[in-house]
Amino acid sequence: MDAAPAPHTAWTFVTSHARVLAAIADDHHVRIRDIAARCRLTERAVQKIIADLEQDGYLSHTRTGRTNTYEIAPGKVLRHPAEAGMGLTVASLLSLLVRDETVRTAQPGDPSHHTTS
Numbered sequence: 001m002d003a004a005p006a007p008h009t010a011w012t013f014v015t016s017h018a019r020v021l022a023a024i025a026d027d028h029h030v031r032i033r034d035i036a037a038r039c040r041l042t043e044r045a046v047q048k049i050i051a052d053l054e055q056d057g058y059l060s061h062t063r064t065g066r067t068n069t070y071e072i073a074p075g076k077v078l079r080h081p082a083e084a085g086m087g088l089t090v091a092s093l094l095s096l097l098v099r100d101e102t103v104r105t106a107q108p109g110d111p112s113h114h115t116t117s
Helices: 016-026 032-039 043-055 090-097 101-105
Strands: 059-064 067-072
Touching: 016 032, 016 043, 016 067, 016 090, 032 043, 043 059
Parallel strands: none
Antiparallel strands: 059 067
């Protein structure tokens, strides 16, 4: 079994819940193990975050065999009163966190392939 990711002790701009949601937005069939590796979280932490997101209606899943397919509620307003008061939605958050499909599938050397420094 893989070792738990090294703990991150400094504060960050993006929460673990947002990171997990962005990982799912990138791949609606992503495995918990892969989310954990991408987000530098334990699998148990990812399971808890997914449960939180499902409980509050931001995420749902269907199970087919051994695979989960996740569905995000893009129109759901963010929870914090500061964002909720402005009507900011999950879609607006994900537009900042998730790579555009054209960038994600572009090959290096392709004019649509962009990288950030």
